[in-house]
Amino acid sequence: MNRFYQWYRTGGVASCAALLMVGCASMPAPSEQMAVSKATINSAVSAGGNEFASIEMRAAQEKMDRANRALEKEDYENARLLAEQAQVDARLAEKKAQSAKAQKAAEVIQNDIRILREEINRKTP
Amino acid sequence: MNKNRFIPITLLTFSVLAGCSSLPPNNSLLDEARNNYNNAQARSEVSQLAPLELKEAGESLDKATQAWNKREDNDLINHLAYVAKQKVAIAEETAKQKAAELAVTNSNVERDRVRLEARTREADTAQRSAEVSQREAEEAKRLAEASQRDAEEAKRLAEASQHESQEAKSAAETAQREAATEKQAASEADLSAQAALQQAQEAENRARQLEAELKDVELQLKDMEAKKTDRGMVITLGDVVFDTNKAQLKSGGMRNVQKLADFLKQHPERKVLIEGFTDSRGSEDYNQQLSEKRAEAVRTALINMGVEAERVSAIGYGESFPVADNGNPAGRQLNRRVEVVVSDNTGNISPRTGG
Numbered sequence: 486m487n488r489f490y491q492w493y494r495t496g497g498v499a500s501c502a503a504l505l506m507v508g509c510a511s512m513p514a515p516s517e518q519m520a521v522s523k524a525t526i527n528s529a530v531s532a533g534g535n536e537f538a539s540i541e542m543r544a545a546q547e548k549m550d551r552a553n554r555a556l557e558k559e560d561y562e563n564a565r566l567l568a569e570q571a572q573v574d575a576r577l578a579e580k581k582a583q584s585a586k587a588q589k590a591a592e593v594i595q596n597d598i599r600i601l602r603e604e605i606n607r608k609t610p
Numbered sequence: 611m612n613k614n615r616f617i618p619i620t621l622l623t624f625s626v627l628a629g630c631s632s633l634p635p636n637n638s639l640l641d642e643a644r645n646n647y648n649n650a651q652a653r654s655e656v657s658q659l660a661p662l663e664l665k666e667a668g669e670s671l672d673k674a675t676q677a678w679n680k681r682e683d684n685d686l687i688n689h690l691a692y693v694a695k696q697k698v699a700i701a702e703e704t705a706k707q708k709a710a711e712l713a714v715t716n717s718n719v720e721r722d723r724v725r726l727e728a729r730t731r732e733a734d735t736a737q738r739s740a741e742v743s744q745r746e747a748e749e750a751k752r753l754a755e756a757s758q759r760d761a762e763e764a765k766r767l768a769e770a771s772q773h774e775s776q777e778a779k780s781a782a783e784t785a786q787r788e789a790a791t792e793k794q795a796a797s798e799a800d801l802s803a804q805a806a807l808q809q810a811q812e813a814e815n816r817a818r819q820l821e822a823e824l825k826d827v828e829l830q831l832k833d834m835e836a837k838k839t840d841r842g843m844v845i846t847l848g849d850v851v852f853d854t855n856k857a858q859l860k861s862g863g864m865r866n867v868q869k870l871a872d873f874l875k876q877h878p879e880r881k882v883l884i885e886g887f888t889d890s891r892g893s894e895d896y897n898q899q900l901s902e903k904r905a906e907a908v909r910t911a912l913i914n915m916g917v918e919a920e921r922v923s924a925i926g927y928g929e930s931f932p933v934a935d936n937g938n939p940a941g942r943q944l945n946r947r948v949e950v951v952v953s954d955n956t957g958n959i960s961p962r963t964g965g
Contacts (some may be wrong), residue, residue, distance in 0.1 A: 566685075566686075566689045569689070569693060570689065570692055570693065570696075573692075573693050573696035573697060573700065574696060576696075576700050577696050577699050577700050577703060580700050580703035580704055580707060581703050583703075583707045584703050584704070584706040584707035584710060587706075587707045587710030587711045587713075587714060588706070588710040588713075590710065590714050591710045591711075591713035591714045591717060594713075594714055594717035594718060594721055595713075595717055597717075597721055598717060598720055598721050598724055601721065601724045601725065601728060602724060604728070605724070605727065605728045605731060608728075608731065608732070608735075
């Protein structure tokens, strides 16, 4: 089965190479995806991803590194896939950070309310 | 059993041989993604709060499933499944965030409500305490007014009593002044009484003295053979004092005149009137002149003896005022005379009346 797919991929790569050779870019460099992923990672870092979702952030950055290396090797398909994964990892990290912050804010307010209630109860015996 | 066990293998083999028309082999990552997706979709929180993200995750899952159905490269299927799984997680995380944000909003509302409640209670408490304070203030005001009324009453009473005391004081002062005046009047009366007493005593003394003097005068006049008449004491100097038809005093008559002079010196308050008389022999003019001369002679003698001239008066009456019958010598002798009228102690001499 693997062998079948291997062959299939090799064939694809070969056909791609053939297409490149004839001057038509069937598999272009995923520069747009790379930029989007990079921006998403930056946004996640700004949102506090390293603090609130360190695993996802590490994964995103590691995948981004690998994507960059794949890009250097002109392995564009791999680069695109890795970049995509880095993007969703970063998005998840950012969401986790945002939701953690929101939950923290909610907790702070709940605490405020509790303290207020205690004060009211103290003030009105 | 053995027969049955071979049926799927046979089928699989057929399908592989048939050119991938049968089901592709399981992909655990894809299964996990689908499982996660179904769970997320079942949760109303995620489907309601993150519908877009859930939809995106569903699309990614579809893509992965399609790739799996097409028996695409396993790495690609794994990749698509991973993306789908992460998107499900993103949807869940988004739902959590939204829920937390909703909680924040709700909590803000609740916090505002609680704060409002607290402020309302504070305001109520403040109002209650304000009402209490106001009641206390009103009570204090009432008390203050009562105190003021009391004070005014006390003031009025004090003023009244002061007025009374002032009246009493002024009455006392008036009484004191009157008493002083009376006392002064009493002392003055006392003084005047004493003075009057003294004057009375003096008057008495003087009266006694006068009485004594009068007695003395009477004694002396008696010695000079004076007679008490209506006009006072009268001393009669007989014709023996003069020679006939002469106005010259005889030496014997001088003694009587001397006594009179002594008497007048002792009693300077007394005056004398010397009256000359004759008998009826001779002319009337002659007798008048003779009587005047004789009276004048006695006066001159008294003045020569030291009696002040103004105290001695002389007058001649001629033949008038006979004291005896001129028809016989004895009577005529009595009529030839000089009478000396002595004044009272104030110097008054009653004039001779009739003729």
